[in-house]
Amino acid sequence: MQIQNILLTIDKISTFIGQAFSWLIVSLTFMITWEVISRYAFDNPHPWAFDVMIMMYGSVFMMAGAYTLSKNGHVRGDVLYGFFSPRVQASLDLLLYFLFFIPGVFALAWAGYNFAGEAWAINEHSNVTADGPPVYPFKTILPVAGAFLLLQGVVEIIRCVICIREGEWPSREQDVEEVDVEKLKEMVHVKDEDIAALDRFVVAQEGAHSSAHGGAAK
Amino acid sequence: MKIRKELWFGFSLMAAILLVTVIFMPWSNMQNGHIGLLMLSLVVVAIMLGFPTAFTLMGMGVFFAWLAYRSGNPDLAVRQTLDLMVQRAYSVMSNDVLISIPLFVFMGYLVERANLISKLFRALELALARVPGALAVATLVTCAIFATATGIVGAVVTLMGLLALPAMLKSGYDVRLSAGVITAGGCLGILIPPSVLLIVYGATAGVSVVQLYAGAFFPGIMLASLYIGYVIIVAKWKPHLAPPLPMEERHVDLPAANEKMRDAISHRVLPGLIGALKGSRNLGISTGVIAKQGFVALLPAMALALFLGFTWHLATKPVVTNEAAGLVEMGGGIAEEAAEGASGGLDEPKEEGGLAEPKEEGGLAEPKEEGGDLKEPPADDGLKEPPADGVKELPAANAAAEPVKSATAAAPPAPSAVDTAPGPAAGITPEAAERRPIPIWYWIVLGVSVTSAVGFYTIFTFVRLEVFKMLLGSFFPLALMILAVLGSIVFGFATPTEAAALGSAGGFILAAAYKQLNFGVVKESVFLTAKTSAMVCWLFVGSSIFSAAFALLGGQNLVEQWVLSLNMTPLQFMLLSQFIIFILGWPLEWTEIIVIFMPIFIPLLPHFHVDPLFFGLLVALNLQTAFLSPPVAMAAFYLKGVSPPHVTLNQIFAGMMPFMVIQVFALALLYIFPEIGMWLPGVLYGN
Numbered sequence: 058m059q060i061q062n063i064l065l066t067i068d069k070i071s072t073f074i075g076q077a078f079s080w081l082i083v084s085l086t087f088m089i090t091w092e093v094i095s096r097y098a099f100d101n102p103h104p105w106a107f108d109v110m111i112m113m114y115g116s117v118f119m120m121a122g123a124y125t126l127s128k129n130g131h132v133r134g135d136v137l138y139g140f141f142s143p144r145v146q147a148s149l150d151l152l153l154y155f156l157f158f159i160p161g162v163f164a165l166a167w168a169g170y171n172f173a174g175e176a177w178a179i180n181e182h183s184n185v186t187a188d189g190p191p192v193y194p195f196k197t198i199l200p201v202a203g204a205f206l207l208l209q210g211v212v213e214i215i216r217c218v219i220c221i222r223e224g225e226w227p228s229r230e231q232d233v234e235e236v237d238v239e240k241l242k243e244m245v246h247v248k249d250e251d252i253a254a255l256d257r258f259v260v261a262q263e264g265a266h267s268s269a270h271g272g273a274a275k
Numbered sequence: 276m277k278i279r280k281e282l283w284f285g286f287s288l289m290a291a292i293l294l295v296t297v298i299f300m301p302w303s304n305m306q307n308g309h310i311g312l313l314m315l316s317l318v319v320v321a322i323m324l325g326f327p328t329a330f331t332l333m334g335m336g337v338f339f340a341w342l343a344y345r346s347g348n349p350d351l352a353v354r355q356t357l358d359l360m361v362q363r364a365y366s367v368m369s370n371d372v373l374i375s376i377p378l379f380v381f382m383g384y385l386v387e388r389a390n391l392i393s394k395l396f397r398a399l400e401l402a403l404a405r406v407p408g409a410l411a412v413a414t415l416v417t418c419a420i421f422a423t424a425t426g427i428v429g430a431v432v433t434l435m436g437l438l439a440l441p442a443m444l445k446s447g448y449d450v451r452l453s454a455g456v457i458t459a460g461g462c463l464g465i466l467i468p469p470s471v472l473l474i475v476y477g478a479t480a481g482v483s484v485v486q487l488y489a490g491a492f493f494p495g496i497m498l499a500s501l502y503i504g505y506v507i508i509v510a511k512w513k514p515h516l517a518p519p520l521p522m523e524e525r526h527v528d529l530p531a532a533n534e535k536m537r538d539a540i541s542h543r544v545l546p547g548l549i550g551a552l553k554g555s556r557n558l559g560i561s562t563g564v565i566a567k568q569g570f571v572a573l574l575p576a577m578a579l580a581l582f583l584g585f586t587w588h589l590a591t592k593p594v595v596t597n598e599a600a601g602l603v604e605m606g607g608g609i610a611e612e613a614a615e616g617a618s619g620g621l622d623e624p625k626e627e628g629g630l631a632e633p634k635e636e637g638g639l640a641e642p643k644e645e646g647g648d649l650k651e652p653p654a655d656d657g658l659k660e661p662p663a664d665g666v667k668e669l670p671a672a673n674a675a676a677e678p679v680k681s682a683t684a685a686a687p688p689a690p691s692a693v694d695t696a697p698g699p700a701a702g703i704t705p706e707a708a709e710r711r712p713i714p715i716w717y718w719i720v721l722g723v724s725v726t727s728a729v730g731f732y733t734i735f736t737f738v739r740l741e742v743f744k745m746l747l748g749s750f751f752p753l754a755l756m757i758l759a760v761l762g763s764i765v766f767g768f769a770t771p772t773e774a775a776a777l778g779s780a781g782g783f784i785l786a787a788a789y790k791q792l793n794f795g796v797v798k799e800s801v802f803l804t805a806k807t808s809a810m811v812c813w814l815f816v817g818s819s820i821f822s823a824a825f826a827l828l829g830g831q832n833l834v835e836q837w838v839l840s841l842n843m844t845p846l847q848f849m850l851l852s853q854f855i856i857f858i859l860g861w862p863l864e865w866t867e868i869i870v871i872f873m874p875i876f877i878p879l880l881p882h883f884h885v886d887p888l889f890f891g892l893l894v895a896l897n898l899q900t901a902f903l904s905p906p907v908a909m910a911a912f913y914l915k916g917v918s919p920p921h922v923t924l925n926q927i928f929a930g931m932m933p934f935m936v937i938q939v940f941a942l943a944l945l946y947i948f949p950e951i952g953m954w955l956p957g958v959l960y961g962n
Contacts, residue, residue: 075805075806075809076801076802076805078805079801079802079804079805080801082377082378082381082801082804082805082808083797083801085377085378085776086378086381086776086779086780086783087776087780088776089378089772089773089776089777090776090777090779090780092773093769093773093776093777107371110374110772111368111369111370111371111374114373114374114377115368115369117377117805117808117809118368118377118805118808118809118811118812118813119368119809119812121805121806121808121809122809122813124805124806124809125805125806125809125810125813126327128806130806130809130810131327131328131329131330131809131810131813131814132327132328132329132810132814132864132866132867133325133326133327133328134322134323134324134325134326134328134862134863134864134867135325135864136284136285136288136323136325136862137282137285137286137323137324137325138324138325139325140282140285141325146325149324149325149326150325150326153321153324153326153330153331153334154326156334157321157326157330157331157333157334157335158326158327158330158333158334160334160337160338161330161333161334161336161337161817161820162330162333164337164356164357164360165333165360165361165364165816167357168357168358168360168361169361169364171357171361172361172365195368196365198368199361199364199365199368232802233799233802233803234803235427235429235430235803235806235807236427236429236430236433236913238433238916238917241430241433241434241437241917242437242917244390244434245390245392245393245434245437245438246393247437247438247441251441252437252441252917252918252919253919253920255440255441255444255445255918255919256919256920256921258444258445258447258919259444259450259919259921259922260921262444262447262449262450263921
């Protein structure tokens with residue numbers, strides 16, 4: 058249980074950071090909206106707008122990487138995976154975390170560290186427009202996001218080990234889901250009983266079909 | 276039983292890929308290019324193992340990039356690999372195409388939470404009640420609109436499974452047909468712009484997203500129309516699969532005042548309202564209520580008048596070409612939309628409705644929606660098509676030579692002049708001298724419009740007024756939002772990014788207008804958007820590292836040499852490439868197919884003189900099948916999750932099959948008639 062608590066704590070850290078950065082989407086929306094209005098209505102475009110847009114977008118998805126991983130939200134090829142038992146899933150994952158994830162993400166974070174360091178050293182500014190905003194903070198996102206992702210990756214590896222030992226996946230914290238069936242049911246006021254009640258139409262239809270076929274056979 | 280079959284399928288696919296690789300690999304004489312191909316086949320196998328694809332690609336990319344550099348200069352290999360990685364990752368971070376993804380996704384979640392799908396479905400169901408297979412057609416239209424606005428396949432299929440499936444089953448629809456309609460309809464959103472798929476393709480292939488959007492519009496509409504056509508034919512041909520809507524389902528509750536007017540005076544709206552106005556004491560209905568109903572009832576007429584006035588202005592304005600007119604007209608619509616003026620914003624779809632109407636007789640309410648939904652760029656259609664129709668349908672076109680506004684206003688009170696054009700040529704209003712003479716087609720447009728307006732008001736009953744109000748509250752806002760977002764992109768008023776941001780802002784307004792906007796909704800939408808964007812964009816990071824490694828190894832050259840050595844004709848090449856993509860759609864998802872395989876196909880296109888834009892449209896249409904092809908047909912599983920227990924997956928799959936056939940047919944149509952996709956970009960951007 059001790060381990061489980063540590064795992065959940067790191068999950069929470071990843072989630073907190075990812076969610077904090079995800080609010081940039083709202084500011085991105087309104088900033089661009091304002092920029093469009095400003096350009097058309099007041100004829101007053103801002104040269105820095107483009108750089109800031111890009112930085113917001115880049116920060117959102119990079120920093121949400123660990124958050125997404127902690128919610129198991131990265132797309133998987135689901136031809137076979139879903140049909141495996143948890144133990145097989147975990148063994149495969151464990152192997153591939155070491156084979157693909159750790160080298161890849163570690164290299165990314167390490168390379169990003171040097172990359173950002175150079176940007177800091179030369180006090181780099183954006184060259185999209187003259188007198189652009191500084192880009193070194195933005196480039197710093199790269200190693201930071203990589204580091205959090207790596208941390209979350211370690212958590213996932215421990216999860217795999219636990220799963221192999223216990224035969225089922227340790228629990229995760231709940232989060233909003235894209236297709237939350239219960240919530241959608243509530244949204245359109247459909248209850249489980251309604252769906253169950255529908256079954257008789259389906260059964261009736263099947264009955265009609267089979268009798269029709271039977272008739273044809275005779 | 277089932278599980279074993281799925282596993283067998285996957286394993287045999289993996290084994291086949293490995294076997295082919297092992298057999299064809301020249302093991303004794305390995306060059307870098309061969310290692311590249313090895314990498315490609317390994318990655319397909321690795322993805323099928325189910326590890327998060329982004330990291331599979333990243334890990335493989337790092338390893339093989341290092342191999343490639345090592346064969347050059349072993350001392351520098353590590354540093355070069357790291358540099359390559361960080362450059363690739365940073366280029367995704369600062370990609371000005373992918374930036375629209377979070378914004379469009381955000382717009383989608385907000386629109387979904389605005390929760391107008393049940394209203395939309397109910398309104399369309401009533402409006403389309405007379406069409407054969409009404410429920411299925413309404414489902415398809417709802418799906419098309421809602422899926423286009425949200426782009427979330429899972430949510431659309433689930434919601435329609437909750438709303439439309441019960442409705443269809445209760446009305447005695449075939450389970451397979453119902454399931455097919457819902458799953459196929461729910462997937463339309465990935466093709467019809469604004470779709471994320473096209474952004475991802477644009478970013479991968481270096482094709483302008485604007486042109487892709489312009490190009491994908493008509494193919495998307497075509498696919499939706501083919502679906503609808505198929506359903507109508509089935510309903511006509513085998514009515515027991517899709518029986519007509521029972522009368523009690525068509526019942527519309529009228530407000531008390533309207534019911535009184537209908538019973539006491541006339542079931543038609545305008546005579547009813549006028550009668551009530553005169554004798555308001557008898558019925559005891561306040562003038563305010565009547566005025567309100569009258570305003571709504573006259574909205575179509577006002578929209579039509581506005582449209583005709585505008586067309587007249589454009590037609591007679593000195594020296595303006597049709598195309599320029601198109602730009603200006605669309606611009607007007609967008610400006611209104613941006614201002615969110617209720618009445619101004621509602622004008623656009625109806626104009627098209629008004630024009631589309633004369634093509635069909637009978638139920639006037641129906642063509643209206645289809646007009647708004649299916650006919651799009653209002654200006655070009657409006658200006659070019661109607662004359663032809665008018666000539667066919669209204670030989671006595673000059674009969675309608677009457678001042679616009681008085682005609683529309685005066686027509687309704689005289690419902691006796693029903694079937695023919697309104698009145699004799701009363702007198703042509705003299706135009707100002709500096710304006711050009713009114714072209715003949717304008718009179719034809721005018722005649723058609725006025726006739727249809729008269730026809731419309733003749734059968735505009737109080738029941739239809741209610742349906743119209745429901746559409747006003749669900750269909751038009753969504754359709755308008757989509758058209759505004761698309762229009763501003765396609766006509767060059769905003770970049771896709773800006774349009775996406777405006778769309779998100781529109782999503783806020785929509786959610787607020789339907790009283791669904793609160794902190795919780797925004798929070799959930801924001802978090803979901805972050806996760807979805809992270810998923811897509813990290814996949815992009817992985818794949819760009821991967822494809823860089825592939826190119827470094829020279830795998831690309833080898834593929835090119837090999838393909839060129841086959842001496843294929845362009846047709847054969849297209850068939851082969853589309854077939855490969857179709858097959859890949861079984862085990863893989865569209866994101867993986869695009870980000871991994873498009874970088875391989877795109878460089879081959881110039882050899883066969885294929886436009887990457889056109890290829891993208893074919894791919895987008897083709898990948899529709901990826902959603903409907905078992906065993907990874909997500910749509911089927913979402914539907915299964917909310918359907919009654921006796922609906923089996925096999926039934927759902929069986930229901931999807933005809934729609935897959937239609938998709939292939941649509942693909943063939945698009946290939947044979949590229950103009951379906953290429954006409955609009957050609958007209959707008961002249962390539």
